[in-house]
Amino acid sequence: MIDLDENLPEVLEQAVKPRIGFLGTGWIGRHRMEAMLATGAVEAAAICDPSADCAREASSVAPAAQQVATLEAMLDSDVDAIVIATPSALHAEQAIRALEAGKAVFCQKPLGRTASEVEAVIAAAKAADRLLGVDLSYRHTEAMRHIADLVRTGELGDIFGIDLTFHNAYGPDKPWFYDPAQSGGGCVVDLGVHLVDLALWTMGFPEVSAVDARLTSGGRPLEPGAVEDYATAQFKAGSAQVRLACSWRLNAGRDAVIEAAFYGTKGGAALRNVEGSFYDFTADRFDGTSATRLSDPPDEWGARSAAVWAKQLARSPRFDEEAVHFLRSAEVLDRIYGR
Structure with a gap:
C-alpha cells in the first residue's frame, strides 16, 4: 500500500511494481528471489540460468516470469532491475552492463574480485543514477x-x-x-x-x-x-x-x-x-x-538484505550514496591480498 505521506515522486514510482530479472537461480538466487517477491514490492519478470534444472525450479517460484537465454536478452526485455547470483568473476562485468542499460542492480558478494572492479561498478551506478545493492547479509541479523x-x-x-x-x-x-x-x-x-x-x-x-x-x-x-x-x-x-x-x-x-x-x-x-x-x-x-x-x-535473516533492497527499489530506483562504501571493504581485501 502506498504511504500518502511520502513525497510525490516516490508515490509515483511505487504505483507500478518494479520488474526484476533474475540472473543466476541456484539455491542462493532462488532464496533471494523468494524473499523479494514475498515483500509484495516487486515482481519477477525474467529468469536466466544455464542450468535447466535451476531455471525450472525458479519458474516454480515465479511462473509468470519469462525464460531468457542470455543477459543481453534480459536487458532487452522490459525489466527495471537485475539480481545477479552468478560466479564471482562475472559480477562486475554483468553489473556494469546492467547499469549502463539503465537497470538497478542487486549483486551477490563480492561485487568485484578487486577494488578496481568494485570502483568501476560504483562509477557505472552513479553515471546511470541507478540503485546498487550488494548481499552483505550479516548486517541484517x-x-x-x-x-x-x-x-x-x-x-x-x-x-x-x-x-x-x-x-x-x-x-x-x-x-x-x-x-x-x-x-x-x-x-x-x-x-x-x-x-x-x-x-x-x-x-x-x-x-x-x-x-x-x-x-x-x-x-x-x-x-x-x-x-x-x-x-x-x-x-x-x-x-x-x-x-x-x-x-x-x-x-x-x-x-x-x-x-x-x-x-x-x-x-x-x-x-x-x-x-x-x-x-x-x-x-x-x-x-x-x-x-x-x-x-x-x-531470526529469519538470511535473505533480509534482498527484501530490504526490493523495498528500497520500489520507493526509488535512483543511486543511493551509501553504495560508495562498498569500495571501502574491497580496498581492505586488496591490502590483505597484497594487491
Missing part, C-alpha cells in the same frame, strides 16, 4: 543490529578492539572458487568480506591503516595460482585494532565458528553463532565479568 546500535550510540564507549572470526568446516563445492582468476581469492574474499564489512559498517567506515596478513593453503604459505584456505589479518579501523581469522575446512570440531566482538572503554558486545550453526546467532553485552543477552534465535 537481529544480533548485529543490537550490537551496531550499542556502538553507534556510544554505550560501549570508545571502541578499541574488534575480533572477527569465520571458520567454515566445509568450504565451497564449486571448482571456480579454487581458481583465483575466477574467484579473486579464497576464504578471505568468500568469508572475510563479511567480517571486514561488519567492522567498517558498524564503525561508520573509518579510515583503515596498518594492514598485515598471513595467507596459507593446506598449512603452507600460499603459492602462485592457489587460493588460501586459512587466513589471519590485522588492521586499524580508525583507532580500533581489528583482528580477523577465517578459513575453509578447518578442524574446528563443529560446522562453523562465527564471531564479531566489539570491545570499548565502557563495555563490550559480541555476535556469536550457536553450537556451530551457520544461521543461528546470539548477541550479548559484556560489563566486566557479566553478560546480558540482547538477542536469541530464531
Whole structure:
C-alpha cells in the first residue's frame, strides 16, 4: 500500500511494481528471489540460468516470469532491475552492463574480485543514477543490529578492539572458487568480506591503516595460482585494532565458528553463532565479568538484505550514496591480498 505521506515522486514510482530479472537461480538466487517477491514490492519478470534444472525450479517460484537465454536478452526485455547470483568473476562485468542499460542492480558478494572492479561498478551506478545493492547479509541479523546500535550510540564507549572470526568446516563445492582468476581469492574474499564489512559498517567506515596478513593453503604459505584456505589479518579501523581469522575446512570440531566482538572503554558486545550453526546467532553485552543477552534465535535473516533492497527499489530506483562504501571493504581485501 502506498504511504500518502511520502513525497510525490516516490508515490509515483511505487504505483507500478518494479520488474526484476533474475540472473543466476541456484539455491542462493532462488532464496533471494523468494524473499523479494514475498515483500509484495516487486515482481519477477525474467529468469536466466544455464542450468535447466535451476531455471525450472525458479519458474516454480515465479511462473509468470519469462525464460531468457542470455543477459543481453534480459536487458532487452522490459525489466527495471537485475539480481545477479552468478560466479564471482562475472559480477562486475554483468553489473556494469546492467547499469549502463539503465537497470538497478542487486549483486551477490563480492561485487568485484578487486577494488578496481568494485570502483568501476560504483562509477557505472552513479553515471546511470541507478540503485546498487550488494548481499552483505550479516548486517541484517537481529544480533548485529543490537550490537551496531550499542556502538553507534556510544554505550560501549570508545571502541578499541574488534575480533572477527569465520571458520567454515566445509568450504565451497564449486571448482571456480579454487581458481583465483575466477574467484579473486579464497576464504578471505568468500568469508572475510563479511567480517571486514561488519567492522567498517558498524564503525561508520573509518579510515583503515596498518594492514598485515598471513595467507596459507593446506598449512603452507600460499603459492602462485592457489587460493588460501586459512587466513589471519590485522588492521586499524580508525583507532580500533581489528583482528580477523577465517578459513575453509578447518578442524574446528563443529560446522562453523562465527564471531564479531566489539570491545570499548565502557563495555563490550559480541555476535556469536550457536553450537556451530551457520544461521543461528546470539548477541550479548559484556560489563566486566557479566553478560546480558540482547538477542536469541530464531531470526529469519538470511535473505533480509534482498527484501530490504526490493523495498528500497520500489520507493526509488535512483543511486543511493551509501553504495560508495562498498569500495571501502574491497580496498581492505586488496591490502590483505597484497594487491
